[in-house]
Amino acid sequence: MLLASGVNIPEISSGQYNTVYNLFSLSIAALGFTGIYLLLSQRRVLERYRNALVVSAMVCFIATYHYFRIFENFKASYVTPDKVASSKSVYMLTGIEFNEAYRYVDWFLTVPLLLVETIAVLALARSVAKPLLAKLVFASALMIGLGYPGEVATSDGTRLLWGALSTIPFIYLLYVLFVEVSKSLDRQPAEVRSTVGKLRIMLVGLWGVYPIAYLFPVFGGSFAGASGFVARQAGYSLADIFAKAAFGLVIFKIARIKSEVDDPSYSENLSDAAPVPA
């Protein structure tokens, strides 16, 4: 069996370098400006839903900070010895390792917060929300913590072992989200029930991308080595954009609809609501 380490790829091509470089910059822009947009849109929802927006914005900003770090780290980790870079250039690993831990630090903070914003926008009774949140936050932190030793492992066996351990809290999390949160779904206004359902599907679908990207080095072939490194960075980055920025916008949409249901003065859809002139 090949020793397929995910990190410290000694050499990547110019095309691979540019792909990763541009995806990191895209992540900074998409996450950062979604965060700002969410903060600026607070007044468009009722006060009771504003915390969900603020937490969503914090998630986006924490991720933006880490993508800044990852971007700078990547630029320092890989340089071309060519005096004039071209599409034929090769980028080599320098004395500065590419630090995959930034992602885990980010997830350790943002994944529990994503669950906090989800529960916050549902506006459940405190007696229901509190124990639910305790379970979700604990399981998600454990999931990230157990994944990291596998991410930096140099052997497939170690990667698989920690990956499997990390899957246990992940499955528990899905159980809580689907069984326990479902019970509260009936209490949501009819107008948002399908969007809330979508939110849960998004969580599962997007969070499913991470373990797949994690396993790339184990798959071997073009999923290992330099191309696997690029595929994993692309998978993680795009999953982060969707699971944080797009997810935050869905949270905002739910908050908007619920605000309108709770208080019709929050309706902005005037063309529908305006009386027809006689």
Next chain:
Amino acid sequence: MLLASGVNIPEISSGQYNTVYNLFSLSIAALGFTGIYLLLSQRRVLERYRNALVVSAMVCFIATYHYFRIFENFKASYVTPDKVASSKSVYMLTGIEFNEAYRYVDWFLTVPLLLVETIAVLALARSVAKPLLAKLVFASALMIGLGYPGEVATSDGTRLLWGALSTIPFIYLLYVLFVEVSKSLDRQPAEVRSTVGKLRIMLVGLWGVYPIAYLFPVFGGSFAGASGFVARQAGYSLADIFAKAAFGLVIFKIARIKSEVDDPSYSENLSDAAPVPA
């Protein structure tokens, strides 16, 4: 046929360097401060039009971020070997490629948002706006995505092929804007109808600059090589300033007029409105 690559021009003159350098700085200033102005002007329009202003500001900020990156990248990509720079200096490409992808990442985010702000300021009924927006956003993202492979192509044939493919969603976009959006134009207040018409002309006129700048390397002659590189950067930068900053100000103007029509207390035209002293 000449191999007219748009990127990786090995050498540019001092005058060319300064032109591009100053245009990038102009773009940062024009876009950044228009964004701030739009945010600060929110209270001058009715709440229902504020989202159009916030989205316009986000477009300006996303572009500002990318012009910062482009500016820093340009400074690192071209340096003069002269110890004292003069008008006779030559600037040579370094080991850091000039990354044209920043623009595409920017457009990928901002072009759909420009359509969002356009539809937002029209304040159409939700049942009309939603499917319209879905079409426009999808077509615009496809247009940008198909353009990129051609932009970084080293042969004219590849450039033309992707350019042609990218034109298909562009034409569809024009069709939707002109045929479907026109239907809603009659429902706009008489006071803004001509400005809304102008908005659409602006979209088409300005967005038409991009494919022309894109084709510069194919035209050959002084449109290829170093002077073509400068012309393309100038074309893209000026088009960005008009299509994002100036466009955002037109959006603001429409929102102002509509606010005044909907609620006369939003009128600021004191000389007209003030009672004539007896």
